[in-house]
Amino acid sequence: MTHPSFNLARSADILQVRGRQILDSRGRPTVEVDVSLRDGSSGRACAPSGASTGRHEVLELRDGDDGLHEGRGVSKAVNNINGEIAELLKGRPATSQAGLDEALRTHDGTANLSRLGANAVIATSLAICRAAAIHERLPLHRYIAQLLGTTRTSMPMPMTNILSGGAHARRSMDFQDFLAIPVGAKTYGDALNMLASVRSAASDLLAEDGITTLLADEGGLSPGYASADEAFRLMMRAFERAKLRPGHDIAIAIDVAASEFYRDGKYHLAGEQRTLDGEEMAEYLGDFIRRYPLISIEDAFDQDDWSSWSSFTKRFPKVQIVGDDLFVTNPDRIARGIEVGAANAVLIKVNQNGTLTGAFEAMKRARAGGYATVISARSGETEDSFIADLAVGSDAGQIKIGSVRNSERLAKYNQLTRIAELEAAELTFSFS
Structure with a gap:
């Protein structure tokens, strides 16, 4: 009563x-x-x-x-x-x-x-x-879908840190993260197995090479390579060790975090002792696109270098070009990016915006412009698994949590496992 x-x-x-x-x-x-x-x-x-x-x-x-x-x-x-x-x-x-x-x-x-x-x-x-x-x-992911006025939910394709540098690892490498995307996975369970295999393979290979690694903020390995090319080669070796076909089963994403080494209109690569302007930086990254299964690049340029962003996006339309510092989950900056053709995907970090509704608005603005969305964790995380439910309930398509190490990361991966059991949904990967 x-x-x-x-x-x-x-x-x-x-x-x-x-x-x-x-x-x-x-x-x-x-x-x-x-x-x-x-x-x-x-x-x-x-x-x-x-x-x-x-x-x-x-x-x-x-x-x-x-x-x-x-x-x-x-x-x-x-x-x-x-x-x-x-x-x-x-x-x-x-x-x-x-x-x-x-x-x-x-x-x-x-x-x-x-x-x-x-x-x-x-x-x-x-x-x-x-x-x-x-x-x-209601399960949280279904309530989020209800807030968004949709019944459509999906399991997000995970992109997972394998190697790290930049602000996540005491500047031990110029680029912030080298990540794996299990593009051939059909289920979330398959994806997680691939990612765990690659992470373990990379760790074993670095040990065999006699390289002592720093564990980065997001659980990635930091071998301190002087050049990005060395990191790409290690990623390819890890794929091979894990018995995965590059470009078919598994592919590479990078987070350049270029704003961290942009000064006075130039990009300063300390490891390689090179200084590049925007056009040279584009060519530098383009070489990696041509040589490796590199399908996603985040923060390739400084957060206010709009012209370089636009020209690079036009030059490589088949690559996912993600704006993080560029957009900061801000609908107005996303609208500007759409207007000038800068990037074709948006990283969604709820704390960059400040409210859940504001993050929803950023996602809606991105989708209206044909941009892909990637839900992302931060380097300082907790055991709160909210973003796992957000990625599913908002039908974001992709999620970037960190490596398959450390409890604050695994809380999100494990929550996705629970949701996958409930939803029995297939993974799909598309950025346009």
Whole structure:
């Protein structure tokens, strides 16, 4: 029997919002939020954090107290959650995701969420979504599909870090990541098996070569090769060791993270002791496209080098050219990219935008322009598996989690395994 004072129509109303400081995968503070509803449903979510960040992203709020966590504490963001944000949201229905996200943005009052902190806002936004899904008695990925007004879901094709450099591995290589994409896989289970085999093969080969490797932030191996070509050759050897056919079963993706080594209008490759302009950088990358099964390139140029992006995209239309720092999950920057023909795919990182609804808008804008979407984790992650459900529920098509190592990465891979069991969906891979 329903208690007389319990209004079923208001059972999804937010009763409490509670934030706390936890540690991410790099041992640095981040924000965790619990959202509780009147009917007893509750949702928890955590804010990820990037190492290689674009200058146009929304801003995390950090304490700046050098005596605590080297200034990286998030107590100010937590206080905002437990104070202003909790007061703002209490009594509102968690099922009104778009309205709540807009209320958070309006209440913050800045374009980059710097007052309340983007880390505070995104963790709250995701926790609201999870609480509402539980209230609706739906798996999270299906509730996300419902928010998007679609019944179509799909298992995303994973792209997985094998070798890492850049900001993820103490600048040990110029390029940030060399990844494997199991293009021949028909099921998620097949894809995961291929990726695990390649990662193990690469580790064995580096050991046989007598190379000591640093474990990068996202679980990739960092052999410290001076040239990108050495890394490509190791990837090909790993494919062969894993008994996979390059270009048929498995292919290569790279994250150049070019903004990290762009200065004074030039690209400075420290490992090769070369300095390239935009046209020379395009030719440098084009050589790898011609010689290796390289099918996806992320952040090939600086985040504001629009002309190089446009000319490169036109020159290599059959390659997936992904904008991360270029677009920062911002619908307006994506619209500009579509207008000038820069890239043909968008990396979606929810914390770059600041709210779940904002990330949805970025995906819609990308798709309207014919761009592919890739849901992505950050270098600083937690055990929160939200992006796995987001990739499936939004029919994103691709996901970039990190390597098949470390619990914060495996939480997402394992959640995809559970969803695959529920959905029994085939993998497809297309970027146009």
